[in-house]
Amino acid sequence: MEIIRAKHMGFCFGVAGAIDICQKVINDKNNYNRNIYILGMLVHNEHVVKKLEEQGFKTVKEEEILQGKDNLNKNDIVIIRAHGTSEKIFEILKEKQVEIYDATCVFVTHIRKTLVEMEKKGYDILFIGDKNHPEVKGIISFGKNVTVCNDLEELLKVEIDKNKKYCLLTQTTLNKKKLEKIKSYLENNFQNVKILDKICGATQVRQEAVEELAKKVDMLIVIGGKTSSNTKKLYDISSNFNPNTYLIQDENDLNIEWFRGMNKIGITAGASTPEEIVIKIENQIRGIH
Ligand code: SF4
Numbered sequence: 078m079e080i081i082r083a084k085h086m087g088f089c090f091g092v093a094g095a096i097d098i099c100q101k102v103i104n105d106k107n108n109y110n111r112n113i114y115i116l117g118m119l120v121h122n123e124h125v126v127k128k129l130e131e132q133g134f135k136t137v138k139e140e141e142i143l144q145g146k147d148n149l150n151k152n153d154i155v156i157i158r159a160h161g162t163s164e165k166i167f168e169i170l171k172e173k174q175v176e177i178y179d180a181t182c183v184f185v186t187h188i189r190k191t192l193v194e195m196e197k198k199g200y201d202i203l204f205i206g207d208k209n210h211p212e213v214k215g216i217i218s219f220g221k222n223v224t225v226c227n228d229l230e231e232l233l234k235v236e237i238d239k240n241k242k243y244c245l246l247t248q249t250t251l252n253k254k255k256l257e258k259i260k261s262y263l264e265n266n267f268q269n270v271k272i273l274d275k276i277c278g279a280t281q282v283r284q285e286a287v288e289e290l291a292k293k294v295d296m297l298i299v300i301g302g303k304t305s306s307n308t309k310k311l312y313d314i315s316s317n318f319n320p321n322t323y324l325i326q327d328e329n330d331l332n333i334e335w336f337r338g339m340n341k342i343g344i345t346a347g348a349s350t351p352e353e354i355v356i357k358i359e360n361q362i363r364g365i366h
Pocket of ligand 1 (some may be wrong): 089090091092108152159160182185249250277278279280307348
C-alpha cells in the first residue's frame with residue numbers, strides 16, 4: 078500500500094497569514110487582559126478554530142453584531158477572518174471603537190477593490206459564486222449593481238442588456254472548469270462583458286493537482302472542514318475522476334472498509350487544513366494495512 082500526496086495541498090498563504098496575525102495579537106503583552114474576538118470562523122476548519130479558542134480567542138458572529146446582540150466593548154480586539162466581511166460590519170465595528178485586525182486574504186481584498194472600481198467606471202457586476210458563502214456575501218456588500226450566479230445554468234436566466242457594460246468577477250475558490258464554460262458562453266454571445274478571472278492561485282494549483290492524482294490512485298481522501306468551500310471543490314473534482322473519493326474532517330472519520338483491495342491511496346487537503354491533521358490521518362491509514 079502506497080500513500081501519495083497531491084503535489085499541492087493544505088494551508089495556503091491566506092490562511093497561514095490569518096493564523097499568524099492571531100498569534101502575534103495573542104502574544105503581544107499589550108493585549109493581555111483584553112478581550113480578543115475572531116469574527117466568525119477565522120478559517121473553515123473546526124480544528125484550527127478550536128485550538129484558537131483554547132488559546133483564549135472568543136468568537137463573535139456577524140448576525141450577533143448586526144442584531145446588536147454581541148458583547149463587544151470599546152478597545153476590545155476583533156480579528157476579521159481570511160475570507161473577509163461586509164461593509165456594514167466594518168462600519169459597526171468602527172462605531173464601537175474596537176481595534177480591528179484585518180486578516181482578509183489579499184486575493185479577497187483585491188476582488189472587493191476591483192468590484193468597487195469597475196462599478197465606478199459604469200459596469201454592472203456579474204458575480205459567479207455561492208451567494209451564501211461569507212466571502213461572497215462580504216465582497217458583494219461593497220457593490221450596488223451585483224447579480225450573483227452560482228453556475229452557468231443560473232447565468233443563462235439573467236437578462237444581459239447588450240446596451241450596458243458588465244464585468245464578471247468570481248469567488249476565489251471557484252472551480253476553474255466551471256468558469257471556462259461560463260467564459261465560453263459569454264464570449265460567444267456578448268461583446269459587452271469584461272471577464273476578470275479571480276480564482277486564487279492557491280485554489281487553482283490544488284484543483285489541478287487533485288485531478289492529476291485522482292486519475293492515478295485507487296482511492297482518494299480529501300481532508301478538510303465541512304464548511305470549507307475549497308475542500309468541497311477538491312472533493313467534487315476528485316469524484317469526477319475517481320468514484321472512490323471520500324471527504325473527511327479528521328482521523329475519526331476514516332472507515333476501514335474503504336481500504337479493502339486498495340493499493341494506491343491519494344491524499345489531498347483543503348487550504349485551511351493543518352498539516353498535523355494530515356499526518357495523523359496518514360499514520361492511521363498505515364496502521365490499517
Ligand atoms: S484559498 Fe486563496 S483566497 Fe482563500 S485564503 Fe487561501 S490564498 Fe486566500
